[in-house]
Amino acid sequence: MSSRTPSIANRPAAVVAIILLAISVITYWDATQMKVRATYGMGANAASYFVALLFLVLALGHFISAFKPADIDEEAVDWKAVGWVGLALAGLIGSVWSGGGFILGSTLLFAFTARGFGRRAFFKDICLGAFIGLLIFLMFNKLLTLALPQGPLERLF
Known part of the structure; x- marks a missing residue:
């Protein structure tokens, strides 16, 4: 034994x-x-x-x-994708910290994360991220009356 x-x-x-x-x-x-x-x-x-x-x-x-014993083979890490997602998080944090606001930060977060997952339409992702960020900001700020970090764009609304 x-x-x-x-x-x-x-x-x-x-x-x-x-x-x-x-x-x-x-x-x-x-x-x-x-x-x-x-x-x-x-x-x-x-x-x-x-x-x-x-x-x-x-x-x-x-x-x-x-x-637990691994039942699947390990895949190689795609460090380029990890870098894009890290840049996305840094963009959000940097935007909020520097006074750029929630909409800019969420736009960067969306576009860079999409790039990290392999999407190549960066300009469309910037536009889509800005639209989604604006909708989320309006929902939280106007509908729920919760404050999100404000920057120049948020002050227009």
Whole structure:
């Protein structure tokens, strides 16, 4: 009888699990530090506890996946596509941070992500992203009366 230690079959899943677990712990800790409490019902920290729980469940799922033997062959990573999606996220963050607004940021996010997934119609994607960003902005800002980051375009509406 041999005592065999389980080995990690899927190292990327294990890394993602550790990252998700860390995010869960940080979110939980942040929720415990909130000073504003509701006088009745659930407070703002309830949502943070829920998000921490969701991250914990995702982490556990990734840990389980990391130790299961892989039944499919690993594919090579398309670093060019990853770069486009990273640029899309950086475009959104940069637009909001620099005061460009939500519509510009979501336009960049849509167009660069589409490019990362292999679409070659960049001008059409810019137009489509701007249209979708405008619709989302109007829905949140006018219909739901929730504030999204404003830039020059948003101030026109």
